[in-house]
Amino acid sequence: MADKLTAKAEQTRAGIVDAALRLFRSEGYDAATMRAIADEAGVSLGSTYYYFSGKEELIQAFYDQLQVDHGAAAETAFDRAAFADRLRGVMESFVDVAEPFHDFGGQFFRNAADPRSPLSPFSAESAPAREASTALFRRAVEGSDLKVAPALSQELPELLWLLHMGVVLFWVHDDSEGQRRTRTLIAGLVPLVDRSVRLTRLPLVRGLVDDGIGLVRSLRG
């Protein structure tokens, strides 16, 4: 499928992706049927399935694009040195970038929760997007003034990505105007995270953190 394609074939494929993204944005998830996408791209239904294994792969393209946009929007967050500022910047920029797609975001993330679906953020197929997203949080940690134990700082980016997934879940269910409640959540959550991480240097807390990290690592291996 991703093998050598004629220049013309490559063009057809790109046209289908474009048509799909256009319809997802303008019509939403439900109305963007495979037949509508094929029509919009000016090809037959069968051709769509020649280039893509199914609707999910088309949605993956949309998902990837969103990830790229998030990365670009988060860039300004790294101007600051304070960890809290950097983290807030990364988290808020997601809400900014994803806002236009909030209405069908739910329909979209439905597939993401299916463990057998390649669209799941935990799937092998999503590894590139997941790694790109985690990299944002890694930059938020590593470029900052934050001082934490090496063991924790190594796991922190992935833990923050996990927290981000929780925020996204909240965002999906948030029907307040402009996702105001999600923004409130982030505004309150970021200082809590900041203070919590710094508290890990306390002797009494440290043992707890070490055990937590040990658990995470034993589950990953």
Added chain:
Amino acid sequence: MADKLTAKAEQTRAGIVDAALRLFRSEGYDAATMRAIADEAGVSLGSTYYYFSGKEELIQAFYDQLQVDHGAAAETAFDRAAFADRLRGVMESFVDVAEPFHDFGGQFFRNAADPRSPLSPFSAESAPAREASTALFRRAVEGSDLKVAPALSQELPELLWLLHMGVVLFWVHDDSEGQRRTRTLIAGLVPLVDRSVRLTRLPLVRGLVDDGIGLVRSLRG
């Protein structure tokens, strides 16, 4: 729909539920088509839709049954006084009860992320099941030897339910034999929670917890 039904109609309805649960268990989610359920129940396809608004409502019945089973299985956990033992009992009993449906559980969890679906654990329609589940964690807290600030102990059951949802998400993605990894997660998580909660009495941690509770309450209101 839930209005007065003839005795015979009630029987038909029950027969459809039975057939659905039977097929969900034996064939899984995908193979349990609405036509197969209708056949198994010995009625027409249309009749199935006369009693149930759709496949989701049938799955809701399955979900409710699972919740009832979990409640029954968790009962033995409340023999012990230690908070950690009680919490572990509640969490482990879910894995025990849900194990036969692990394959199907993933398909089910698809709907959890869809805010428009009544099957979402956060939906208004799921409120009874959610409350029943939260009650298990409330009993784990309130009957135990745990001493925490009143403000926290009030929110703790719901927070533990949220943690349970996280464990369920892990469970759904856990393809190890007998969900061994999920059991490892619970075994490691419970002591961490136990110690974390007790740490909230530390002056330095207390302020953090108060702010966290304040955030939760401001988001709920």
Added chain:
DNA sequence: ACGCTCTTTTGAACACGTTCAAGAAGGAGA
């Protein structure tokens, strides 16, 4: 120009969840 082969394209067909107009069954009042 002619075959030959690989790539690309097509539209019919399938099973699914869901809807719906129409009919069957059952009881209440005459």
Added chain:
DNA sequence: TCTCCTTCTTGAACGTGTTCAAAAGAGCGT
């Protein structure tokens, strides 16, 4: 019994995502 109304039941039909055998196109050696 007959009539009327509500409750229950039915199977055809629609639009969906997906599959597939067959046709069309594109390059290439002869």
